Amino acid sequence: MSNALTDERQKPKSGAERAPALRLLGVERHYKEGSGKLSILTGANLAIYPGEIVALVAPSGAGKSTVLHMAGLLERPDGGDVEIGGRLAGSLGDAERTAIRRLEIGFVYQFHHLLPEFTALENVMMPQLIRGLNRKEAARRAAELLAYMKLEARVTHRPSELSGGEQQRVAIARAVANAPRLLLADEPTGNLDPETSHYVFEALEALVRASGLAALFVTHNMELAERMDRRITLQAGKIVEF
Numbered sequence: 001m002s003n004a005l006t007d008e009r010q011k012p013k014s015g016a017e018r019a020p021a022l023r024l025l026g027v028e029r030h031y032k033e034g035s036g037k038l039s040i041l042t043g044a045n046l047a048i049y050p051g052e053i054v055a056l057v058a059p060s061g062a063g064k065s066t067v068l069h070m071a072g073l074l075e076r077p078d079g080g081d082v083e084i085g086g087r088l089a090g091s092l093g094d095a096e097r098t099a100i101r102r103l104e105i106g107f108v109y110q111f112h113h114l115l116p117e118f119t120a121l122e123n124v125m126m127p128q129l130i131r132g133l134n135r136k137e138a139a140r141r142a143a144e145l146l147a148y149m150k151l152e153a154r155v156t157h158r159p160s161e162l163s164g165g166e167q168q169r170v171a172i173a174r175a176v177a178n179a180p181r182l183l184l185a186d187e188p189t190g191n192l193d194p195e196t197s198h199y200v201f202e203a204l205e206a207l208v209r210a211s212g213l214a215a216l217f218v219t220h221n222m223e224l225a226e227r228m229d230r231r232i233t234l235q236a237g238k239i240v241e242f
């Protein structure tokens, strides 16, 4: 297994040591709607363990992105709390939340959001440089991750010179560049044809298994969801397994 994947912090643990990477604890989220309120999450509970991929499948508007925003500490819940790696985020200040988001959580979206002026290698180096790693070390780790994604022949390509599936694999490599404990993916294969989407998922799955990451993966693709460890959905603002 590649060194790029063996960060002490994310090694899978067993037995009593195995603590959830992410917990949602009675999370509530309400939006204003006219003079009333629209309740999207009404006490959502969830635990995802290291090395586990969980599919979130629910109809449009059910609150999937809201769950990811809460889990990713992008917004604060109106009730309940979010725990990342054993720390409750509710009592933390914005700076501490930003640090957790940057170092412990990776995000992948439907559109890759790669920086167009930079090569695949530089895109994967970027989060590491922002973290303060030196260029040489960042380049070494970026090259390892891209090789893991079977993109060793594409490291000097810019995003416009890559296929959709290749762009998403670079985006995944970038999302895990800082060895996060949690990967949040919002329809990362939603834009790809079925074959490419399976190929991208395979790369992601291998990465999760090898690194002990925990992944929450929003998808509309039931066939893909069937390949994940667990499937969850939203019913009346609560998370249920199916």
Ligand SMILES: Nc1ncnc2c1ncn2[C@@H]1O[C@H](COP(=O)(O)OP(=O)(O)OP(=O)(O)O)[C@@H](O)[C@H]1O
Residues within 6 Å of the ligand: 031, 032, 038, 040, 058, 059, 060, 061, 062, 063, 064, 065, 066, 067
């Ligand atoms: N900032 C906001 N203000 C008001 N309403 C919002 C806000 N953000 C989301 N909503 C509403 O909350 C509901 C859930 O939104 P969310 O984006 O989480 O759904 P989703 O399940 O991800 O949908 P989709 O599959 O269409 O992306 C929607 O009805 C949406 O209109």
